[in-house]
Amino acid sequence: MKNLSMMEAIREAMTKKMREDPTVFVMGEDVGAFGGCFGVTAGMFDEFGAERVRDTPISEGVIIGCAVGAAATGTRPIAELMFIDFATVGADQLVNQAAKMRYMVGGKIKLPMVVRLPLGAGTRAAAQHSQSLEAWLAHIPGLKVVYPSSPNDAYGLMLKAIEDDNPVIFLEHKLLYGIKGDVDENSKPIEFGKADVKREGKDLTVVATGKMVYEALNAAEELAKEGIEVEVIDPRTLFPFDKETLFNSVEKTNKLIIVTEENKRGSFAGEISAIVAEECFDNLDAPIIRVCSVNSPVPFSPVLEDYYVPNAGDIVKAAKKMF
Amino acid sequence: MELNNTKIIEMYKTMKRIREFETNASKLFAEGQIHGFVHLYIGEEAVATGVCANLREDDYITSTHRGHGHIIAKGGDVKYMMAELYGRQTGYCKGKGGSMHIADATKGIIGANGIVGAGQNIATGAGLSAKLRGTDQVCACFFGDGSTNQGTFHESLNLASIWRLPVVFVCENNLYGISMHQSRHQAIQDIADRAVAYNIPGVVVDGNDVFAVYEAANEAIERARNGQGPSLIECKTYRHHGHFEGDPAKYKPAEEVAEWMSKDPLPRLVNYMLDNNILSKEELNEIDRQINDEIKEAIKFAEESPWPPIESVVEDIYTDIVEEVEK
Amino acid sequence: MKTIGIIANPASGKDIRRLVSHATVVDNNEKINIVKRIILASQGTGVENIYIMPDTFLIGHKAIEDLKLSKELKIPVDILSMKIQGNLNDTIRAAELLEELEVGVIVVLGGDGTLRAVAKGNSNIPVIGISTGTNNVYPRMIEGTVAGMAASAIATNMCDKYNSCIRDKRIEIYKGSKLLDIALVDCVISKQTYVGSRAIWNEEDIVKVIVSNAHPAAIGFSTIVGVRKIISDKDDFGACVNLNVGDKYYLAPIAAGTMKTIKLDEPTIHKVDERFDLEFDFNGIMALDGEREIPFKIGESYGFKITRNGPIRVNIRKTIESAQEIGFFACK
Numbered sequence: 014m015k016n017l018s019m020m021e022a023i024r025e026a027m028t029k030k031m032r033e034d035p036t037v038f039v040m041g042e043d044v045g046a047f048g049g050c051f052g053v054t055a056g057m058f059d060e061f062g063a064e065r066v067r068d069t070p071i072s073e074g075v076i077i078g079c080a081v082g083a084a085a086t087g088t089r090p091i092a093e094l095m096f097i098d099f100a101t102v103g104a105d106q107l108v109n110q111a112a113k114m115r116y117m118v119g120g121k122i123k124l125p126m127v128v129r130l131p132l133g134a135g136t137r138a139a140a141q142h143s144q145s146l147e148a149w150l151a152h153i154p155g156l157k158v159v160y161p162s163s164p165n166d167a168y169g170l171m172l173k174a175i176e177d178d179n180p181v182i183f184l185e186h187k188l189l190y191g192i193k194g195d196v197d198e199n200s201k202p203i204e205f206g207k208a209d210v211k212r213e214g215k216d217l218t219v220v221a222t223g224k225m226v227y228e229a230l231n232a233a234e235e236l237a238k239e240g241i242e243v244e245v246i247d248p249r250t251l252f253p254f255d256k257e258t259l260f261n262s263v264e265k266t267n268k269l270i271i272v273t274e275e276n277k278r279g280s281f282a283g284e285i286s287a288i289v290a291e292e293c294f295d296n297l298d299a300p301i302i303r304v305c306s307v308n309s310p311v312p313f314s315p316v317l318e319d320y321y322v323p324n325a326g327d328i329v330k331a332a333k334k335m336f
Numbered sequence: 337m338e339l340n341n342t343k344i345i346e347m348y349k350t351m352k353r354i355r356e357f358e359t360n361a362s363k364l365f366a367e368g369q370i371h372g373f374v375h376l377y378i379g380e381e382a383v384a385t386g387v388c389a390n391l392r393e394d395d396y397i398t399s400t401h402r403g404h405g406h407i408i409a410k411g412g413d414v415k416y417m418m419a420e421l422y423g424r425q426t427g428y429c430k431g432k433g434g435s436m437h438i439a440d441a442t443k444g445i446i447g448a449n450g451i452v453g454a455g456q457n458i459a460t461g462a463g464l465s466a467k468l469r470g471t472d473q474v475c476a477c478f479f480g481d482g483s484t485n486q487g488t489f490h491e492s493l494n495l496a497s498i499w500r501l502p503v504v505f506v507c508e509n510n511l512y513g514i515s516m517h518q519s520r521h522q523a524i525q526d527i528a529d530r531a532v533a534y535n536i537p538g539v540v541v542d543g544n545d546v547f548a549v550y551e552a553a554n555e556a557i558e559r560a561r562n563g564q565g566p567s568l569i570e571c572k573t574y575r576h577h578g579h580f581e582g583d584p585a586k587y588k589p590a591e592e593v594a595e596w597m598s599k600d601p602l603p604r605l606v607n608y609m610l611d612n613n614i615l616s617k618e619e620l621n622e623i624d625r626q627i628n629d630e631i632k633e634a635i636k637f638a639e640e641s642p643w644p645p646i647e648s649v650v651e652d653i654y655t656d657i658v659e660e661v662e663k
Numbered sequence: 664m665k666t667i668g669i670i671a672n673p674a675s676g677k678d679i680r681r682l683v684s685h686a687t688v689v690d691n692n693e694k695i696n697i698v699k700r701i702i703l704a705s706q707g708t709g710v711e712n713i714y715i716m717p718d719t720f721l722i723g724h725k726a727i728e729d730l731k732l733s734k735e736l737k738i739p740v741d742i743l744s745m746k747i748q749g750n751l752n753d754t755i756r757a758a759e760l761l762e763e764l765e766v767g768v769i770v771v772l773g774g775d776g777t778l779r780a781v782a783k784g785n786s787n788i789p790v791i792g793i794s795t796g797t798n799n800v801y802p803r804m805i806e807g808t809v810a811g812m813a814a815s816a817i818a819t820n821m822c823d824k825y826n827s828c829i830r831d832k833r834i835e836i837y838k839g840s841k842l843l844d845i846a847l848v849d850c851v852i853s854k855q856t857y858v859g860s861r862a863i864w865n866e867e868d869i870v871k872v873i874v875s876n877a878h879p880a881a882i883g884f885s886t887i888v889g890v891r892k893i894i895s896d897k898d899d900f901g902a903c904v905n906l907n908v909g910d911k912y913y914l915a916p917i918a919a920g921t922m923k924t925i926k927l928d929e930p931t932i933h934k935v936d937e938r939f940d941l942e943f944d945f946n947g948i949m950a951l952d953g954e955r956e957i958p959f960k961i962g963e964s965y966g967f968k969i970t971r972n973g974p975i976r977v978n979i980r981k982t983i984e985s986a987q988e989i990g991f992f993a994c995k
Contacts, residue, residue: 038468064468070498075457075491082461082475085446086396088468090461109451110458117437118447119429120652154653178655253657525720528677529690538688539860540677547859555682567682612856612946 014197020053020190022164023129025198026171027054027091031061034089037175040067041076041093041129050095051131051190073099077106077128081114081180084126089175096142097132097184100150111180112155123178127171133186133224133274134322140310143318145274147222148281150182151251157205158251160184162226164194166249169203176202186223186274206253210262214242217332218262220285221247221272225323229272232328241336251281259285260293267298268335272323277305302331339550341614347389347546348605349623351381354405355602356631357414361404361421361435364635365581370421374435377405379544379576382601383508384409386549387476387569390557396444396462396475398455401436402508402575403448406478411443418634424641431644432652444473453486455479456505460492463501463566474502474560476553482513484527493534493568500565504556507570508543514579515587528570536566543571544601574599665711667814668743668761668788670754670781671698672773673720675796679860684918689795691720694772697793697807698726701770704811706738708991709819713740714764716757719749751780758784767818768977770810775801775883775952779847782833782974789817789828789975800848800881801952805979813979816986823985829896831973832875832935836949836957837966846951847973849874849885854947856958863950866906866923870947873933875901875969879916883953886915888930896976901969902930903939938968 017025031037038061039054045068048055058066069076073094080090094100100107107128115122134143151158157179161167167185174181211226212233221229226247233243244262248255263269269289271282282303289301304323312318339347358376365374377384380402388397388409399406407417412428420427421435428438439447446462449455459477466473483489484507496503507528513521524530531538537556541548549571556567574596578585609615615623650659676689702713715723723742730736743760747753754777761769762785769788771781774796781790791810792802816822834846851863852871863869863884876896877889888894888902890913908928917923933939942964949957949965959965986992 036469067499070491070494072491072495074488075460075495078454078457078488078492079461079464079495082398082446082458082463083465083468084461085441085458086462086465088465105451105454106457110449110454114439114447115655116653117429117433118439118441119427119432120655121428121439121441122446123655154659157654523692525673525691526677528681529688529692531681532688532690537681538677539679539681540674541679541860545857545859547857548861551860552679552682555679559682570677608857 014195016193017164017196018190019164019167019185019192020051022168022196023053023171023185024055024057025196026168027175028057028060030172030175031065036088037091038065038067038088039091039093040069040080042069042071042095044068044093049093051187053185053190054093073103074106077103078110080126080128081106081110081124084124085114085122089125091127091129091175093129095131097130097146098141098144100130100146107156108153112153115179116155124180125178127174127181127183129183129185131185131187133188134306134311134318135188135224137313137315137318139313143311145306147184147251148275148279148284151281151284155180157181157253158184159205159249160222160251161249162186162189162223162247164192165196166203166209168196169200170249173202173205177205184223188224203249205250206255208246208248208255208258210244210258211247212243212245214244214266216242216266217268217270217335218244218246218259218266219270219272219328220259221245222251223274225272225274228323228325229328231325232332235325235329236332241332243332256288256292259289263289263293264296267296269297270302270304270328270331272304272328274322275305276308277303278308280305299335302334304328304331339547343389344609344614345623347385347550348609349627350385350389350409351546351602351605352624352627353414353630354381354384354408356627357404357408357417360631360635362577362581371423372434373401374421374581375402375579376575376577376581377402379596379600380508380510380573381405382546382549383506383543383571383573384478386546387504387506387553389550390553391474391476394444395473396446396459398446398459398462398475398477399448400455400479400483401448401450401452402480403436403438407438407440407445407448410445412438412440412445414631414634415637419638419641422638422641423643424638425644425648426637426641430648430652453479453483453488456483456488456492459503460496460501463496463503464499466502467499472561474504474557476504476506476557478506478508480513481507481509481511481518481527482521484530485513485522493530493536493566496566497534497536500563502560502563503566504553504560505566505568506553507568508573509570510573510575512575512579517587526570528568531568536568538568538570540570540572543573544599544604546601546605665709665819666713666764666766667705667710667818668714668764668766668769669698669701669723670716670757670769670771670773670777671718671722672754672777672795673718673722675773675777678862680862680864680918683864685920691722694795695722695725695729697772697795698722699730700807701811701814702726702730702740703735704808705815705818708812708815709821710815711738713738714743714761714766715740716753717742717745717747718753719747751776754780755784761785762788768814770814771802773802774799775848776954778802778974779845779952782847783845786972786974789977791977791979800876800883800885803979809979809983813977813982816982816991817977821986821989821991822982827978827982827985828975829978830971831896831976832901832969832971833973834873834875834901835968835970835972837938837968843965844951844957848876848881848952849883850967851884851950852947853950853955854945855955856946856948858948858955858958861954863953863955864918864921866917866925869906871903871905871941873901873903873967875973877902882916882919884917886917887925887927890915891927892930899935900932902932904928904930933969935969935971938966940964940966
């Protein structure tokens with residue numbers, strides 16, 4: 014057991030797999046000696062060298078496209094884009110190539126590749142470096158979407174992502190890189206589609222992803238003081254999505270709040286809400302509430318950005334409407 | 337590097353097979369037997385043939401929306417191709433891809449592609465993979481003149497150059513990006529000029545002369561195999577049909593069409609072979625008859641093949657997850 | 664007539680030798696720039712009218728348009744009225760037209776292949792070759808401005824033409840009594856049978872080389888003779904040599920950056936105007952100035968003759984020096 018930051022946990026998992034399997038390699042902008050935009054790959058260049066920790070030009074399209082070609086021909090690339098916002102530049106390669114190739118060719122090709130996408134607001138980086146675009150990705154059949162919130166989850170999910178024979182989108186919230194937690198280095202990969210109950214409670218279910226898991230836990234702490242016991246669920250993977258854990262919780266609490274950092278309109282929070290409304294309606298005692306960011310681009314000014322992102326206070330306020 | 341007669345006849349068979357496949361596809365489309373977008377390779381046969389004649393079975397190709405020729409030249413089976421055009425279960429893609437997405441991983445065909453220019457990126461990946469695995473495999477990447485205005489072209493040539501990847505970029509300059517003449521879609525005439533910007537060799541060859549293509553590809557592939565990095569071969573050629581079947585191609589001037597029809601790669605090769613006694617007229621007719629039969633059989637195979645079962649709509653998305661078939 | 668002609672071959676500088684001999688691509692937009700520099704240098708030194716060959720890339724049109732936009736064009740520049748075929752025939756036809764127009768000089772952008780085409784269309788007007796090709800025995804690597812000044816000196820009669828120009832030799836190839844084709848520098852007999860990518864670079868298939876001039880420094884197949892015997896443009900003879908015969912080996916720079924060891928017989932000298940005939944006992948092809956052109960069959964016979972019917976070549980340095988002496992650069 015080691016106490017690692019989320020960033021270290023991701024690095025440890027990649028390093029472990031690269032030691033085990035010579036076909037695993039990392040590519041992306043400044044991932045080499047520079048260590049990656051946020052330092053996630055720091056030190057890996059020293060161990061594996063320039064061949065397997067490859068600096069790429071600033072060419073998001075070919076970073077993903079090259080990973081597709083490499084994955085189709087016997088290697089296991091891990092591609093890093095600096096920000097999820099830049100996935101739009103390589104969107105064709107992600108949406109039309111990576112996601113669809115296997116299907117279009119009738120299952121004759123597999124694409125074991127991971128695309129790491131740092132995301133999220135809170136770094137005062139304004140609208141093109143702060144988005145949460147997970148709904149776009151989860152919308153596309155052919156991609157798996159992973160979004161860990163703790164170092165241990167990140168470690169186990171990264172192990173699984175590299176082992177997976179399909180394109181896996183690995184979402185990393187930038188504000189969580191420094192968060193510390195115990196990681197069991199000998200633990201098994203975490204299966205996709207298994208949510209984690211981060212706090213148990215009987216009165217209200219809060220589903221949250223990424224950094225919002227912590228806001229939900231803080232809100233739960235606050236609400237507990239008023240006698241409301243909140244159950245906080247982190248789905249950990251958006252696709253495949255663990256319906257069972259969620260339905261069991263809603264069956265118990267009869268109330269659901271969904272918290273994500275996305276713009277509310279067209280969000281994955283909306284998808285979760287729809288799933289519960291369609292398949293678990295009879296267990297609901299109150300309308301579902303989504304707590305998301307406002308429908309604006311991510312603003313720059315700290316005053317505006319702090320308002321833009323949901324926080325524990327917003328969750329508490331929403332919860333109180335239900336009681 | 338004189339080609340022996342067996343190899344020349346082999347190349348003729350490939351070109352003839354492509355021509356025959358495409359001519360039938362055109363007819364079947366007109367009759368309503370096959371559907372969707374069908375982009376035919378008629379007129380450009382010498383390019384795929386001349387390049388693939390230099391490739392090993394374990395070498396890779398990436399292809400385009402106009403991909404039938406590449407797939408046949410790399411050894412694809414016309415039976416499974418035709419069945420795919422028909423959307424049948426026995427097709428290369430089990431009826432899920434159609435004309436634009438045929439692949440055969442066992443032959444190194446990592447896919448035709450419906451997005452113009454997308455194959456260029458994928459080809460660099462195949463080249464990188466070969467390099468990382470320490471093999472001497474090469475990837476030939478086919479694309480048209482239109483795609484050289486996509487970012488992918490520039491990103492890929494740049495990446496392949498700086499990493500010295502074993503990729504041969506083969507530009508089929510057929511003069512048109514869909515309906516737009518090359519002189520209107522780019523400020524250069526020779527796409528090979530762009531090689532200079534990426535510090536790789538760029539050459540122009542007569543894409544309607546299979547020997548010219550063969551020679552250039554031979555050099556470029558050897559170069560790539562020896563670790564000397566990528567090259568760009570521009571093959572000047574012409575598509576006889578419209579962009580897709582159903583496009584009457586009214587944007588092509590009659591004079592231009594006539595000029596290029598006179599440069600048709602197939603009669604040129606036939607004349608050469610007869611002229612140099614590589615085979616007799618009778619032997620030629622026999623080859624043509626066999627290929628004709630082969631395509632007829634492929635059509636019969638396709639027609640007799642079952643439609644894909646509905647449950648298969650949600651299969652082959654992932655290796656391990658089957659989505660709900662219920663709507 | 665103070666006029667000059669310009670022929671710029673849009674296809675030169677892109678053949679397979681970029682793959683086999685480290686040659687570089689010459690892009691067509693640079694050819695436009697060279698044409699602009701020729702125009703500016705010649706109009707600035709007294710040329711009154713310029714004709715340019717039309718081509719598929721519109722090199723001439725684009726040069727004129729650019730100079731009009733920058734307001735630098737002072738004299739009429741016309742594109743020759745002719746139908747474009749998009750191949751070497753355009754160059755031949757343009758050379759014919761320029762000869763009919765009696766221009767003072769023709770400036771050619773291209774390689775040996777382009778100059779050969781010019782020589783097929785014109786034999787009376789002096790030619791300046793600017794190398795934008797690959798194997799360039801004939802045209803020179805020269806700045807467009809310098810070529811423009813020399814062209815102007817010739818066209819305006821402001822130089823010693825007699826000493827500045829030389830009538831070159833050429834190799835004439837006959838089938839029976841019919842003149843079939845010409846080469847300016849070399850005719851290579853190869854065992855290859857198809858035209859393919861046109862350029863020739865593989866010495867293994869070569870049987871014979873016939874040359875009008877030969878020098879070890881003139882990179883290309885004529886060096887195969889040149890490494891044994893130097894034949895200058897003043898010599899009234901050419902030569903023919905057999906490869907893979909005898910027991911002597913020589914190093915020859917048969918392409919840019921390509922030194923080959925070649926087994927070589929003693930070259931046979933052929934005097935100007937003395938025809939010799941060869942009968943071939945194999946199927947093959949003749950490459951003229953580096954490009955595969957004439958396929959032949961076993962048993963066929965061809966005549967060869969070195970003559971003084973080649974183009975009139977301008978010695979640029981001598982031209983400009985003699986122009987300077989008689990006040991070409993002096994302002995009035």
